[in-house]
Amino acid sequence: MKKPSISIIIPVFNGKGLIDRCLSSIFSSNIETSFEVIVVDDGSTDLTEAAVGSFPCKLIKVKRGGAAAARNLGIRNSSGDILFFFDADVQLKNDTIKRFLKHFSEDADTKIIQGRWDKHSPSKGFSCRFFLLKYTYN
Secondary structure, three states: OOOOOEEEEEEEOOOOOOHHHHHHHHHOOOOOOOEEEEEEEEOOOOOHHHHHHOOOOEEEEEOOOOHHHHHHHHHHOOOOOEEEEOOOOOOOOOOHHHHHHHHHHHOOOOOEEOOEEOOOOOOOOOHHHEEOOEEOOO
8 A cells, every 4th residue: 555645834934943943853753655845934034944945845935924824825835645734833753743644544534633732631642642633524
């Protein structure tokens, strides 16, 4: 079975102090399938572009339109079978994407996985530390 390709979409506005840590965490992750990273610079006036330029990702610069518009533009420019959205201040653990992909491969009905990390969750399991983990649509 062919592994799905993924597109990681990151909207950013004036994130020069954050985006490099985010991208470093993505590119040092254990991603076992083809992937692309698309950063949509939503009108930054700092050195965000220079920070993004040191990573092998697609940079799209636009006038300020907000995070939702930036995400939508990222979608239109993506080629992956599965889309991941991260904010510029997110730093992934090495196996985060691998664990999300596992849910898609184990349950063919999964269409969307949405999460909000809770480092104070009483359960230490990956799935339990995310709220709103899985939605399926018929």
